Amino acid sequence: MKKPLLLIVFQFLFLTGCATNYYVNEDYYTQPKNYEKISVYVTNPDHEAYEVLKKSEIYDLTEDSACPNKLEIQTLGPAYHRCGLYALGVLAQAFTLGTLPLSDTEEEIIAYSISNNGKTVSYKHDLKYKSRSSIWEIPLLPLTYTQNGARTKTLSLSQREICENPSCTGEIWDLDLEGPEQP
Numbered sequence: 692m693k694k695p696l697l698l699i700v701f702q703f704l705f706l707t708g709c710a711t712n713y714y715v716n717e718d719y720y721t722q723p724k725n726y727e728k729i730s731v732y733v734t735n736p737d738h739e740a741y742e743v744l745k746k747s748e749i750y751d752l753t754e755d756s757a758c759p760n761k762l763e764i765q766t767l768g769p770a771y772h773r774c775g776l777y778a779l780g781v782l783a784q785a786f787t788l789g790t791l792p793l794s795d796t797e798e799e800i801i802a803y804s805i806s807n808n809g810k811t812v813s814y815k816h817d818l819k820y821k822s823r824s825s826i827w828e829i830p831l832l833p834l835t836y837t838q839n840g841a842r843t844k845t846l847s848l849s850q851r852e853i854c855e856n857p858s859c860t861g862e863i864w865d866l867d868l869e870g871p872e873q874p
Contacts, residue, residue: 709789710828713797713841714821720848724749731805732758740767740801743839747846761806765813767842769799784824792825797838801846802854815854818845 730751733741741764745752750762780793802815820841828835836844 709784709824709826710832711822711824711838712828712831712835713838714823714835715841715844715848716819716821717844717848719819720845720850722850724850726851729760730758731760731762732756734761734763738764738767740764743767743801743842743846744803746839746843749847749851759807763804763806765802765804767799767801769797789824789826792823792827794821794823796820797822797841799842801842813854814851816846816849816851818842818849820845 728748728750730753732753732755733744735741744750744762744764780795783791784793797818797820799818800815801818802813804811804813818841820836822838822841
């Protein structure tokens with residue numbers, strides 16, 4: 692009687708597929724915040740990162756467009772592109788029908804600029820959290836973060852850095868492909 696029941700449970704697990712859970716290592720963020728919480732007006736609340744920024748509570752977001760601090764969200768995306776070992780992990784997970792867990796460190800950047808009295812400064816936060824996918828993650832779904840939840844938590848814990856690199860502000864590099872002019 693126990694074998695058929697166990698077989699049904701395993702078949703159910705395989706039919707439900709894999710689940711991905713996100714984990715935040717709060718011990719990684721040991722430095723205190725290097726900025727104060729100010730009121731800002733977000734000029735582009737339709738950006739995908741707006742909810743993450745709002746829920747992180749690193750700034751007091753106001754609906755008053757007369758607020759002197761204007762925040763424009765510029766990017767939310769991966770800090771690097773995956774290849775190689777990650778692809779092999781996905782293949783191994785596919786061949787084992789999700790029983791082999793796939794774990795990866797997610798590294799993303801959220802960049803924004805704050806304007807006040809004609810002066811604009813660009814900032815970025817490095818967001819680091821882990822993702823793990825397998826059928827064994829299904830029972831843990833209620834106990835872990837969603838991807839946006841992990842982004843929110845890491846944003847609330849992370850340091851703010853001044854962003855001088857055009858790649859994190861969404862600008863395109865102005866490359867001089869011909870080299871310097873010859874006299």
